[in-house]
Amino acid sequence: MSEREAMDFDVVIVGGGPAGLAAAIRLRQLRPEATVCLIEKGSEIGAHIVSGAVIEPRALDELLPDWRTMDSPVKTAVSEEEMYFLTETKGYRIPALDRVMPHLANHGNYVVSLGEVCRWLAGVAEEMGVEIYPGFAGAEVLIENNRVVGVATGDMGITRDGEHGPNYAPGMELRGKYTLFAEGCRGSLTKRVMAHYDLRKGVDPQTYGLGIKEVWEIPPEKHRPGLVMHSFGWPLDDHTYGGSWLYHFGENLVSYGFVTGLDYENTWLSPFDEMQRTKLHPVFRPHFEGGRRLIYGARALSEGGLQSIPRLTFPGGALIGDSAGFLNTPKIKGTHTAMKSGMLAAEAVVEALATERVEPGSFTQRVRNSWLYEELKSARNIRPAFARWGMKAGALYAGVDAMLLRGRAPWTLHYRHADNETLRPASLSEPISYPKPDGKITFDKLSSVFLSNTNHAEDQPVHLHVENMPLWKTVNWDVFRAPESRYCPAGVYEVADQETDPRLVINSQNCVHCKTCDIKDPAQNIDWVTPEGGGGPNYPAGM
Amino acid sequence: MTVLVFVETEAGQVRQASRSAIAAAEKLGDVHALVVGDAAASEAAAAAAAKVPGVAKVLKAGADVLAHDLAEPLADLIVSLAGNYTHLLAASSAIGKNVMPRVAALLDVQPIPDVMAIVDADTFVRPIYAGNALATVKSSDAKKVLTIRAASFDPAPAEGGSAPVEAVNVTVQDTTSRFVSQHTPTSDRPELESARVIVSGGRGLQSGENFHKYLEPLADKLGAAIGASRVAVDSGYVPNDCQVGQTGKIVAPELYIAVGISGAIQHLAGMKDSKVIVAINKDPEAPIVQVADYSLIGDLFEIVPELTAAL
Amino acid sequence: MKILVPVKRVVDYNIKVRVKSDGTGVETAGLKMSMNPFDEIAVEEAVRLREKGAATEVVAVSIGVQQAQDTLRTALAMGADRAILVLTEESPEPLAVAKILKVLVEREKPELAFLGKQAIDDDMNATGQMLAGLLGWPQGTFASKVEIVDGRAEVTREIDGGSETVSLTLPAIVTADLRLNEPRYASLPNIMKAKKKPLETLQGADLGVDLTRRLTTVSVAEPPSRKAGVTVKSVAELVEKLRNEAKVI
Ligand SMILES: Cc1cc2nc3c(=O)[nH]c(=O)nc-3n(C[C@H](O)[C@H](O)[C@H](O)COP(=O)(O)OP(=O)(O)OC[C@H]3O[C@@H](n4cnc5c(N)ncnc54)[C@H](O)[C@@H]3O)c2cc1C
């Protein structure tokens, strides 16, 4: 360990998404002399960002009040909005959307590529003196005297067998008076910190969704910039939470994707195939005809909302953004909340820096006093209602909640299960038959992963740790017939020799870092750790 | 228009790549072929070049300084002959790629490497981004310096012509570069990247033993190199350096036989430029069948031995 | 001995580029850019020569837009001692690049210029040879091994079907092939330190080199996709087709 070099900063930020970048910018705004270092595991900022994204500019207005005069990639204002309930052959458009589902009303919002927004914010942050190092993953939390004192980046050049290869380069300790974890949904270091400080004590389990996304280029005559569409219902059954989005933005681009609630029960369900087949529905199909698919990606999102937010601070740091679970699920928006949480954490850290407090504890109070808390509070019952009563009744509840209760119901619905506990055994699950890809509108997994530009240096240890292989056989295979081979959107998990001696093959090179296996594995037997920095997808502009 | 083609020979024959360059040159004008070597080698090379139909004249440059195709004297020689030629061509071979850009620099010309198609005397098609895009470029230089991608032009026949041979007076000298040694691997198995034929195996082979038992005899018969899919490599059937594809080697042999390989896009990325692709697969809907020139559907463990026997 | 290493900023090797739908070029906006992989190999070899004591200084040069600075920082993090950025509006053609490099060679007087064998965007495979021609220096292209022996460079070159070794007087040009070495990582501490190494910026327009392009791109297209061929019924039919139709065996 002693061979590792170390460097001291006032604040170390792990993760260059909206939360981490907003925190970095706010820190330098409030305390220009603070040294701020931000690391990002993607090969560049934005390389690992998957989002819709229709964003609310509220937090951006507060962070950079004159952003509208800057050269930002926030350009396409929402112009039209459509919400559909789908049956297999028909789509019913929901009327008076802004009244029935006000959380989905998007007037004043923008359709963006969140990756591009992050690249832009990173440029702003760097100009303000933030040191940003993409291509380096935080691999280890440094804890001394029960205080987080920073993180260490991963070693480079370790071979597949765990030996030091010829290009071995040890990781580096980035030591900070305060460390902010902004790893997004299901952060791998966040997981360690939560366990170490027992931050989840007394809160509901976090629940998640898996979003799988494609970006298309469509003929200009079909393009309706600012069009925002959502659907629920078919192809999912009433017990499965989820739905699709389709946004027109940029230069003839379409963002399309599908979120599947990871509390789904049917082990045969394949989120990837649900996403593919939804494109064939008459409501969506015309948007794709004559177009070409450019990018593919996937990422989990935290759906629990207020009930699932853990304790936010600990000695030496705080959790921000989707790492903490600040996403507003009914709105499917987490960007503005991630940014706001980052800004509030920055304010708390600046205060703590001045008073040399160990824990930036005022963060929690700042959240409580902000619109962020109000927003999550009024949304808190909607997602659990879906979990309890299914899609149709849940939608009804959502409507009632919005129109009559206005989010001020005197009760709070709780989540009963973590997502890994909900699967039914293969024998009790109804098999699903998905259509074969047609190569024009629908595609197979491997040619999809190709469009994520994913790669990992070949000679490195597998970053998907299956802690106990025999357990895989008795639980994952014998009971559930390898659900990971279906939910993984990148074809990482395959079962070889199914007839004779089933064994799990892990194509870790394909991994797009969505974190679903870490979440959904029934026995919590798969641990996602950071691979060598720079590995993973390389989502280009437009994603 | 008259065109000068630098021609390589081997064992008394004009190399196929150079015959492709001659075929390309014929589209541009009358073809003069330049052969070099020491006195004896240039004599033999000139005789071979004279037999290629389409060659109007052979220029023979024999001198010790030209014995090893070193770029420095060879470029000076070509520049000294460039005079009235509109186009200077060579194959996109190791020698052509080494010498032609140097020639171009000396003539103050921007060379055009890897030409795949000739649109007109000034306009050419060439691959960029590893062949993921084809650029049509137009040159404003008075003289064009081109290297020709062999796979894109059917080679001129080796026999049938009888062009006159003219000896060139060689005055070029060079003291900066000296040939030391050459090393051609003695293994019977050609290297993957330069092999004319590749036999490649995937998960369908099921084991390293089966590679040995089924693929090697076929490869031996064909004088082929052995390739593999990533699954075959990851499963330990064959070593890492056999992998063909996006993260493995990029190959473009004349014949690529994919045995028990499904043809995932990442594999295709490494071999789709092969001239002829054969798929041996039990699944008629495997993606490899969509790109193969010839597909044979069935069990590889029956087909491969039968094929080996039939060759 | 001073070594000059020209490094080019190109679309990252992991990114699949796509042809613009109007056929005017390849879409490069918003793509991750990196150092040309062959240039990383060249930098690595130059740094190793310095570490072995065979060279005293490694100077990285890039010609192109302002962002090529990032590429130079990577070279510095890998161990180059200083860097020169020649600013131009876009990355010029190899002929112009070679002419600019010639000016720099005359200024810096290196004994070795170490280039990548080709850049993975234009795939020209030309710049090193052209620079050698312009300078009248010997060239060791497609190098898989380089040794400095008795004031000469012994270069083993990859050629069709094997390799050959040539011995070059210095100064000389060497271009790196894939097998020359496996470049090191630019480690985080070294990236931090590289920020403090000297990086000089020159204006391309001031160097007296004509940057006018000789080639104009008429159009760019996607390669035609392969079409499914025929399904043969038997081994005999396959052999017959390969012999008589495809003529490949
Ligand atoms: C499919 C989908 C659709 C969505 N649609 C919308 C929408 O329309 N509107 C909206 O407002 N929100 C939307 N969201 C939510 C929104 O994208 C997130 O809430 C937001 O991105 C969270 O920001 P963050 O900074 O917390 O995390 P992220 O954006 O996830 O960023 C985290 C960053 O940290 C990096 N990182 C993680 N671990 C490490 C480590 N150990 N070391 C170094 N770096 C690390 C990651 O690579 C990543 O770049 C969507 C999310 C998804 C998945």
Ligand SMILES: Cc1cc2nc3c(=O)[nH]c(=O)nc-3n(C[C@H](O)[C@H](O)[C@H](O)COP(=O)(O)OP(=O)(O)OC[C@H]3O[C@@H](n4cnc5c(N)ncnc54)[C@H](O)[C@@H]3O)c2cc1C
């Ligand atoms: C980032 C990334 C990089 C990658 N890089 C590469 C790469 O460089 N190279 C590469 O190859 N792959 C690469 N892959 C993996 C690629 O996606 C595929 O997984 C892989 O190519 C599949 O190998 P395969 O065809 O051998 O196996 P499979 O896809 O399992 O195909 C086996 C085939 O054998 C056939 N078969 C089985 N038994 C028989 C029999 N008895 N007789 C006849 N046919 C039979 C089956 O019908 C099937 O078509 C990469 C993937 C990613 C995500």
Ligand code: SF4
């Ligand atoms: S291996 Fe896990 S994290 Fe990686 S893509 Fe698959 S499900 Fe997502």
